[in-house]
Amino acid sequence: MSLIEKCIVTGGAGFIGSNLVERLINENKHVTVVDKDPDRQPFISNYLQLTTFKFLLNDINNVEVSDFDDDIDTVFHLAASADIKESLKDAKLDLENNVNGTHNILEIMRKKDIKNIIFSSSSAIYGETDVIPTPEDLGDIKPISLYGASKLAAEAFITAYCSLYGMKSWMFRFANVVGKNEHRGVIFDFVKKLERNPNELEILGDGKQEKSFFDVSDCVSGLIDIPMMDTNILAEIYNLGILETTKITRLAEIVCDELKLNPKFRYTGGDRGWKGDVPVTILSIEKALNVGWKPKYSGEESIRRTVRYLVEK
Ligand SMILES: NC(=O)c1ccc[n+]([C@@H]2O[C@H](COP(=O)([O-])OP(=O)(O)OC[C@H]3O[C@@H](n4cnc5c(N)ncnc54)[C@H](O)[C@@H]3O)[C@@H](O)[C@H]2O)c1
Structure with missing residues (x-):
């Protein structure tokens, strides 16, 4: 049995999420998307008739334990405010969506005993470091945006939940993802x-x-294939991009x-x-290449x- 059979994809109606959902559906996985934006539905509308697909139009801050099916093995957590410029207009946006939202998802996972979380973090957490190319184990991490700060905080919550509650996480710090959708x-x-x-x-x-700038299909292959290749972990971080x-x-x-x-x-x-x-x-990206x-x-x-x-x- 594979690590990923029945999963949640938060932010699954968005750019990267919809490409991820496409591959999961093509591989016959059971997928439930949680996304709050009805305008993004066109990216996933092809799947609405499938018995293996569900769409919850909801905010990750408002979903509850009863919204998630039983026997879910994995949460791909991509829902986030993903635009640095937006957080300049509203300083609470990233805290609410990216930190509090992540915390709510982790709480539901804990209560439902869901074991795996695959998280979309960002290169924005590194800020303006002089260490180039930047490795995952850079000690001196100083984000310069509220977005970068929120992703780093979310990583910290995920790591603590893994340690406390027997979960596993694969956290991916993406470079600029481009492509379809x-x-x-x-x-x-x-x-x-x-x-x-x-x-x-x-x-x-x-x-x-x-x-x-790296292609969304390569990003999706990282999100799905690396957890399958590197299973013996607790809370692992990988950069994803190209050199x-x-x-x-x-x-x-x-x-x-x-x-x-x-x-x-x-x-x-x-x-x-x-x-x-x-x-x-x-x-x-040496670590990801090495697995x-x-x-x-x-x-x-x-x-x-x-x-x-x-x-x-
Ligand atoms: N695109 C990139 O280059 C890039 C780079 C680094 C990290 N990321 C991360 O990858 C993930 C996906 O990014 P994307 O480019 O596909 O962005 P996107 O905006 O297309 O997708 C994000 C989705 O999350 C949903 N969402 C946001 N807040 C939500 C909430 N509170 N509740 C429910 N749904 C919510 C949005 O409606 C959207 O559909 C994000 O976590 C982002 O931070 C993206």
Whole structure:
């Protein structure tokens, strides 16, 4: 019997969650999605008729023990406020969704004796570290956004629950995930701006920000395959991304090349796109590679695939 047979996916109607659900359904797993956003339902509407699929339109802060079926083995916990810029407008958002929400999910797991939690954390927890590529065991962790702080706090709660209540957790700190069902982020932003004005592209910051962009299918393979390959753990943390990085100006050039456009680039200036943005993020992925995970797509391929998806959808 596999580790994952009957699972909950919080945030399963979102970008990464819906790609995860697609693979789980294709592998005949029983899936219950908890998501509060009815606008995201199109990403999962194909599964609503399946007997192996359930959708709970609810906030993770409001779900209760009685909402979850018996015999659930695994919770993929992806529901979160995932936009650093939003937390600049409302300083309680990340605390409520990402910390309190995680705590409620952990409490339900404890009461229902659900043993496995697979969590979507973020490279944002590392803040502006000088240690590049950044390994999971970096001691000096100083987030610079409320989002990064909330993910670090959630990791700490998950770790404590594992130690206290016999659960296991695999926590994944993602780099920038791109691809099918993307509905925000820099590639989405560039494509939408160029649809409005193909002659000029506004680029936030100075364009020298450097990040790794990896395909959502590789992210999903990390979330499912690494827990299957690395079972003898208590609370393990893995970075997920690719080593190849792309500067934002280069990313803009790739987007324009895919769209066959040649706009003038206009920079808003400064070393970052917004407050809380980390200008250079490069994660060490050695740990994930060592357990046998391998991303299929390069950064450039992932960016090009995303542009094609956004144009064709
Ligand atoms: N996309 C990335 O590059 C990236 C990078 C690092 C980490 N992550 C993490 O991966 C996860 C998924 O991100 P995504 O990019 O798919 O974002 P997304 O916004 O598309 O998905 C998040 C989903 O969670 C739901 N949600 C949010 N708060 C909720 C709540 N309180 N109750 C119920 N549902 C709630 C939203 O409705 C949404 O459908 C998040 O935890 C995010 O922090 C994403």
